[in-house]
Amino acid sequence: MSENLGLATPRNPPVRLTRDMVNNGFKLRVNELSGQNTDACYQCGNCSSGCPLAQEMDILPNRIIRLVQLGQREDIIQSETLWICASCFQCTVRCPKGIDIQAVMDALRQIALEEGVDHFGPDQIDPEQAAEVPQPGLVGVYRKLST
Amino acid sequence: MKRIGIFVCHCGINIAETVDVKRVAEEAMKMDGVAYVQDYIYMCSEPGQTLVREKIVEEKLDAVIIAACSPNLHESTFRAAAEEAGLNPWQCEIANIREQCSWIHSNREKATRKAIKIVGTLVEKTRLNESLKPISVSITKKALVIGGGIAGIQASLDIADSGYKVILVEKESSIGGHMAQLSETFPTLDCSQCILTPKMVAAGKHPNIELMVYSEIEEVSGYVGNFIVKIRRKAPFVDWSTCTGCGLCMEKCPAKVPSIFDRELTTHGAIFVPFPQAVPNKPVIIKDYCIYFKTGKCRLCEKVCEIGAINFEQEDQFVEEEVGAIITATGFETLPVADLAEYGAGDVPDVIDGLAFERLLSASGPTVGEVKRPSDGRIPKEIVFVQCAGSRDPERYRPYCSKICCMYTTKHALLYKHRVHEGQPYIFYIDIRTGGKGYEEFYHNAEEEEGIIYLRGKVAKIFRDGDKTVVWGTDTLTGRNIEIAADLVVLATAVTPKDSTAELVKKLRIQTGPNGFLSEAHPKLRPVECINSGFYIAGAAQGPKDIPETVAQASAAACKVISLFSRDHLEQDPAIAWVDEDLCSGCRVCISVCPYDAREYDEEKEIVIVNEALCEGCGSCVAACVCGATQQRNLTDSQIKSMVTASLGGK
Incomplete structure (x- = not known):
């Protein structure tokens, strides 16, 4: 409606949910890659409350899972959360429904990386700092955060 | 003068923390007529009761006062103990120094002074207490159950199985209630009709159950054990004694009546049986829709009925029945969609309520279980x-949680998904x-x-x-x-409660709460009894309830009735109103204030007498009586006067 009136794009437009969107394959792919059933999440929020990096995230882990449930791919792909997640497994250990949330995060990162965008590279780290970080650590970070 | 014994309870720290019980005991000892005082940590415990019993004998006490919790809790405990020790139970009184003193005050000095005064007032009362005998009332061992849904059916079966007679009154032409409309039941998904119809049949065939369908309660009088009930048996315009239920009349009837059973998703004739498994399976003619009744022409049903069971001349009949107990199980309704303006007020197509969706899912429903939307028959x-369409909305609709919707909505979505695999159900919820x-x-x-x-x-918005x-x-x-x-x-x-509940409770003289549901005598400890003796409640008429809870409550109500019927006589509390015949002027003001219909004018003596079985001892008539002719036993004007004096610190 707003386009017709020549107004700016709404900042928070309603999500027009359809069965195609809910079942668009995104959720299925996440479930397949992670081996988890994201529909099992009942949004208790325990993953977020225990997350040591939650304060740095733009979308909290429980809401990431919620967006998966509703098939909201774009919101997730553009989120910083995937790259701030340290894969510490706190969330996985705490989940009362036994969802391996860390595996879901991995799957989401993999899907995001398929877009071909690097989220970390050798040029983004100070050479002096790099010299102090153990090599396996650096390789791990590159593997996790770049294509 | 009476020798009065006083026993002051600490109730652990419930009383002793705020009230100086030792001082209460000391002060009580100084009161007129008090011969013995003792305090104890838990007076209601076995050692506490033993103390009371022993001291009654040892100290030759004529009356005792227990200063403890509310008489609602332990009056009967201590009266029984007093009786064991040889006292008349009405010579035992309770001074409530917990609910009315220690629990509601924080200042120890003031609370202690108040406790002393409370004990003092009871000493005054006790001095003038008479020894009373309980009133014996006979019992008609036959129950009336109002409402033939699953609650009424279950309660009737339980009472009937224990050997007592039951009259089951149902407003519609078949028993079954809302449960008969349901498709499958949560959480096991068994077919509602498959588990209900055996019970309907059992109720219909039980030698101890008299079914009165298509009937309504006109009038109720009497009291526990001895009610007289007038029942209107609505005219079905069909002679049910000869009707075979062949259904030919229903096929031929040209009238179109929206089916209430199918939530108006279909129509049936003006002569109809609400659903195929109806008990009894006999049709009725709805006068308002019948073409003959409206225009004077048609009588098609009469022509096709080979045995001549149609009778347009039938009139409503009235029967009177004597029963000893009444269970009200009148069930529920749901808020009409038309009341919900933001959800289309019933004007937006394809917005239906849960019960209509039950009919769409039901194998015996209008679509034979296929989910089709009403507007164009397409599969959604x-x-x-x-x-929460109207629930948990204190500002606009109903403040309470309707309790069953979370579960039945999940069931609806599940059953829909089982029938339409490619379909997508969404559920909006608050919790x-x-x-x-x-x-x-x-x-x-x-x-x-x-x-x-x-x-x-x-x-x-929709x-x-x-x-x-x-x-x-x-x-x-x-x-x-x-x-x-x-x-x-x-x-x-x-x-919601049924619209007809308000009218029915007036006839029965039972109570409803702020939302129109029936009130129980105590929310936790007396959940199936009404405050008025002899009345019991079961099912969703008391509040939103699912089937397991309804059945449990129905059986509980039946159990209460059976326990009532297991005695030959009832014992009524004798601490009720009585009339000094010499003083009564026959003004009858007491009749107008009595909430229990216990006051009757005696034409011969020209005075107003008390029906002892009906009187609940509320005291309204005592307060209203202008000439002081009506007095309450053990709470006479002179007792109250000296109690007031004592409570004000006087003598």
């Missing part, structure tokens, strides 16, 4: 369920409440395995756009508003 591919055995697991399964999308938020019914809601879990162009919307409308 996107379906939205809206919970999901699954407090029953196996309920949480049922919900988890629906969410995890069946692909039902739960959206946390209340729906704001409107039509082309052939879609659009729902505006929100999902507070993502913080995004949601718009769904749905094919069908199902509202979980608020469970």
Whole structure:
């Protein structure tokens, strides 16, 4: 409606949910890659409350899972959360429904990386700092955060 | 003068923390007529009661006062103890120094002074107490059950199985109630009719149950054990004694009546049986829709009925029955969709309520179990369920939780998904409440395995756009508003009491709460009894309830009736009103104030007498009596006067 009136794009437009969107394959792919059933999440929020990096995230882990449930791919792909997640497994250990949330995060990162965008590279780290970080650590970070 | 013994209870620290019990005991000892005083940590304990019994004998006490908790709790305990020790039970009084003193005060000095005064008033009362005998009342061992839904059926069967007679009165032409309309039941998904109809048949055939369907309560008089009930038996215009239930009349009737049983999704004739498994399976003619009654012409049903069972001349009959106990199990209704303006007020197509969706899902429903939307018969591919439609909305609709909707909506979405595999159900909810055995697991399964999308938020608006019914809601879990162009919307409308409940409770003289549901005598400890003796309640007439809870409550109410009937006589509390015949002027003001109809004018003596079986001892007539002719036993004017004096610190 707003386009017709020549107004700016709404900042928070309603999500027009359809069965195609809910079942668009995104959720299925996440479930397949992670081996988890994201529909099992009942949004208790325990993953977020225990997350040591939650304060740095733009979308909290429980809401990431919620967006998966509703098939909201774009919101997730553009989120910083995937790259701030340290894969510490706190969330996985705490989940009362036994969802391996860390595996879901991995799957989401993999899907995001398929877009071909690097989220970390050798040029983004100070050479002096790099010299102090153990090599396996650096390789791990590159593997996790770049294509 | 009477020798009075006083026993002051600490109730652990419940009393002793705020009230100096030792000082209460010391002061009580100084009161006139008090011969013995003792305090003890738990007077209601076995050693405490033993103390009371022993001291009554040892100290030759004529009366005792227990200064402890409310008489509601332990009056009977201590009266029994006093009786064991040889006292008349009405020579035992309770001074409430807990609920009316220690629990509500914090200043120890003031609370102690008040406790002393409370004990003092009871000493005054006790000095003038008479020894009384309980009033013996006979019992008619036959029960009346009002309402033939699952609650009424279960209660009737339980009472009948124990050997007592039951009259089961049902307003509609068949028993079964709302449960007969349901498709499958949560959380086990067994077919509602399959588990209900055996009970309906059992109730219909039970030698101890007299079914009175198509009947309503006209008038109730009498009292516990001895009620007289007048029942209107509405004219079905069919002679049920000869009708075979062949159904030919129903096939031929040209009238079109919206089916209440099918939530108006279909029509039937003016002569009809509500559903095939009806008990009894006999038709009735609805006068308002019958073409003959309206125009004077037709009588098609009469022509096709080979045995001549149609009788347009029939009139309502009235019968009078004597019963000893009455169970009210009149069930519930749901808030009409028309009342919900923001959800289309019934004007937006393809917005139906939960009971209508039950009919769509039912194998015996209008679509034979296929989910088709009412507007064009198409199978909906996107379906939205809206919970709390009118519930938990104190500002506009009903303040309470309707309790059953979380579960039945999940069941609806599940059954829909089982029938339309490619379809997508969405459920808007505020909270999901699954407090029953196996309920949480049922919900988890629906969410995890069946692909039902739960959206946390209340729906704001429903409107039509082309052939879609659009729902505006929100999902507070993502913080995004949601718009769904749905094919069908199902509202979980608020469970409400039946409109007819208000009228019925007036006839029965039982109570309802602020939301119009029947009130129980105590929310925890007397959940199936009314305050008035002889009345019991079961099922959703008391408040929203699912089937397991309804059945449990029905059996509980039946058990109360059976326990009442297991005695040959009832013992009524004799501490009630009585009349000094010499003083009564016959003004009858007492009749107008008595809430229990216990006052009757005696034409011969020209005075107003007390029906001892009906009087509950509320004291209204005593207060209203202008000439002081009416007095309450053990609470006479002179007792009250000296109690007031004592409570003010005087002598």
